[in-house]
Amino acid sequence: MQAPSMRQLHLHVISQDFNSKHLKNKKHWNSFNTAFFRDSVDVMEEVNSCGKARLQDDDKLLSMELRCHRCRSAHPNIPRLKLHITNCQAPFSAHLLENGRLAMTIDPTNLDALNKLFLGHKLLTENKAEN
Template sequence: MGTKRSLNDHELESSAKKTAGHWSKGLLSSMEDPELKVEEDDTTVVIKDKYPKAEVHYLILPKEDISDMSKLQKRHLPLLKNMFAIGERIMEENPNREIRLGFHAVASMSRLHMHVISQDFNSKCLKTKRHWNSFTSSYFVPASSIIAELEKNGCIKRMASKTAESLLATPLKCHKCSLEPKTMPQLKTHLMTHFKKSGCT
């Protein structure tokens, strides 16, 4: 599938002029942005998502130039396990939040990146059904599943474009209950009822 401006991860239209090349390459500049960079080690960089879709939303990226999951090989397992360990540490640092670690099946941004994202989805940047479905459907692939697939098969099978588009177009549904709101504003208002109860707003 070609990249589309509506395919979540980041809405870089507004900053495209500030980044070299196509907007989909924006993560490369974000990795060097001192306002976004959180930490780094020999193989990875952790940044704040420039357009966070939840109260906690980080991206963990490899320093190696890996464009997407389809380029992963077995030799990348130590890298992925390190990324996973960093994500788990962030989870431990936020004990009162439900946090998931994973990858978009068909990422719009050109650099492999693992999302570390809390499940409150309390963000003004969460605007569209595609945003929502990209994190709450099977379009969002758990990091543990990617590691297991790479260990077993030595590669990651890319999700078919039709499947990906179907997941992103799924009707809205709360990820905590059976409610199926008609609009994003209705969904976001409803989400607050869950997270006020849990004390995680």
């Protein structure tokens, strides 16, 4: 199964506010706020151990109801969800804060951290190209 909107594996670095003009529909929102969106470290580990990364059943994940990524409240459409997230004060999900992968803070002056992030992506894409 091929992931929608991409022919080659690519990496998104995202903030946790999700208040973007580019998130325009349910499919966009759910591609970043369900299990469809996978942590790059997990994908790299899977490629290293299995030779490839698997894709989940995207139709189910991308068509799920719209839910706030912080408090998990349901919303009928993107405008209502965006209105909600601008004011939502619920704490971030514990797993984001515990493993630090999505909530990871990288100091732009720390070149070692940035190099590790981009080196990991380069290794992943090279490994994918070989398969």
